[in-house]
Amino acid sequence: MELRIGVIGTGGIGRDHIRRLTDVITGAKVTAVTDINKEIADKAAKQYHALSFPTGEDLIESPEVDAVLIASWDPTHAGYVLSCIQAGKYVLCEKPLATTARDCLKIMDAEMSYGKRLVQVGFMRRYDKDYRAMKEVIQSGRIGEPLLVHACHRNRTHITSHSNDMTVTNSGIHEIDILRWLLEEEYASAQVLTGKQNKNAAEGLQDPQILLLKTKNGVQIGIEVNMTSGYGYDIQCEIVGETGTVRLPDPSALLIRSEGKHTHQIFTEWSQRFVDAYDNELQQWVNDVKKATLSGPSAWDGYAACITADALIRSRNSGTSVPVTLQRRPEFYD
Ligand SMILES: NC(=O)c1ccc[n+]([C@@H]2O[C@H](COP(=O)([O-])OP(=O)(O)OC[C@H]3O[C@@H](n4cnc5c(N)ncnc54)[C@H](O)[C@@H]3O)[C@@H](O)[C@H]2O)c1
Numbered sequence: 372m373e374l375r376i377g378v379i380g381t382g383g384i385g386r387d388h389i390r391r392l393t394d395v396i397t398g399a400k401v402t403a404v405t406d407i408n409k410e411i412a413d414k415a416a417k418q419y420h421a422l423s424f425p426t427g428e429d430l431i432e433s434p435e436v437d438a439v440l441i442a443s444w445d446p447t448h449a450g451y452v453l454s455c456i457q458a459g460k461y462v463l464c465e466k467p468l469a470t471t472a473r474d475c476l477k478i479m480d481a482e483m484s485y486g487k488r489l490v491q492v493g494f495m496r497r498y499d500k501d502y503r504a505m506k507e508v509i510q511s512g513r514i515g516e517p518l519l520v521h522a523c524h525r526n527r528t529h530i531t532s533h534s535n536d537m538t539v540t541n542s543g544i545h546e547i548d549i550l551r552w553l554l555e556e557e558y559a560s561a562q563v564l565t566g567k568q569n570k571n572a573a574e575g576l577q578d579p580q581i582l583l584l585k586t587k588n589g590v591q592i593g594i595e596v597n598m599t600s601g602y603g604y605d606i607q608c609e610i611v612g613e614t615g616t617v618r619l620p621d622p623s624a625l626l627i628r629s630e631g632k633h634t635h636q637i638f639t640e641w642s643q644r645f646v647d648a649y650d651n652e653l654q655q656w657v658n659d660v661k662k663a664t665l666s667g668p669s670a671w672d673g674y675a676a677c678i679t680a681d682a683l684i685r686s687r688n689s690g691t692s693v694p695v696t697l698q699r700r701p702e703f704y705d
């Protein structure tokens with residue numbers, strides 16, 4: 372039986388996920404969509420033979436929907452996730468899980484009261500083959516204990532609505548999650564450094580920003596988050612261990628020799644760079660939901676990332692390093 376999925380938010384990634392669920396993933400179909408922009412919801416509904424619902428709540432409650440994928444704007448996520456839990460439906464929520472730690476806690480409480488995991492967060496890099504290979508190298512001991520991380524997250528051009536905080540909560544949050552997952556430990560402290568401003572950045576956007584994190588075991592992490600690289604969407608990560616290093620490769624691309632040059636393409640958009648990771652993420656989620664056991668990033672992971680993001684933002688406002696303090700992890704999330 373095909374899993375019937377309702378998609379909330381038919382903007383950029385919402386439409387891409389609908390295409391993926393329809394054309395790439397097996398065992399699922401999109402039966403319902405909604406968006407506050409009715410025109411684009413109706414267009415997607417028509418294209419994919421789905422129902423168009425006036426609100427997210429109507430979609431969540433519909434008997435035509437077994438599971439929900441949330442791809443609307445960040446501040447709308449928490450409310451929809453809570454409605455899904457109330458309806459007893461599995462939900463894959465795009466990152467971030469919520470924009471406040473209080474909402475993340477509410478979600479964990481609701482899920483624990485329900486009694487089983489229903490929530491997965493869209494930290495899709497965990498499904499990228501190269502990050503997975505890096506994790507295997509770390510775990511094999513080949514580079515010794517990790518000591519330092521150098522990472523960078525460069526978008527080609529800013530999105531006009533991107534705020535200073537979103538550099539952390541919307542973009543940097545991928546780095547926060549993937550490094551927790553690679554290193555398998557939580558952060559102890561956080562700091563943001565800012566310096567010379569890119570004159571091409573959006574008005575009012577402090578760009579670039581350097582996020583400094585230190586894990587509980589003392590691993591020092593420096594992440595450049597740059598919303599206006601001007602040349603491409605470029606994600607880099609290098610872990611320095613006691614006896615060696617491991618580095619995320621550039622995505623495989625054709626190597627071209629011509630006109631006296633040796634070149635390869637750099638993607639310009641996030642949607643091109645992690646296409647396989649999104650496919651793997653959604654296929655695994657559909658398989659897991661059908662088996663009624665989620666294995667992907669949990670509400671706890673969403674909470675840990677949110678608390679870390681909050682600490683980074685406080686540090687940028689205060690100019691000092693601030694502690695990252697998580698509640699005790701409930702056994703439910705072990
Ligand atoms: N995992 C990833 O790599 C990744 C990539 C892109 C976006 N995202 C996340 O996905 C979400 C959407 O991003 P996007 O780039 O597609 O943005 P977008 O602006 O292109 O699309 C968002 C859509 O949500 C709709 N919307 C807003 N509020 C709504 C509400 N209350 N109910 C229903 N629809 C509503 C908007 O009208 C818009 O069509 C964001 O939370 C973003 O962080 C994740």
Ligand SMILES: O[C@H]1[C@H](O)[C@@H](O)[C@H](O)[C@@H](O)[C@H]1O
Nearest residue numbers: 524526530541542543545641
């Ligand atoms: O910086 C961007 C990220 O790299 C993408 O993966 C998306 O999450 C997008 O919303 C962010 O603005």
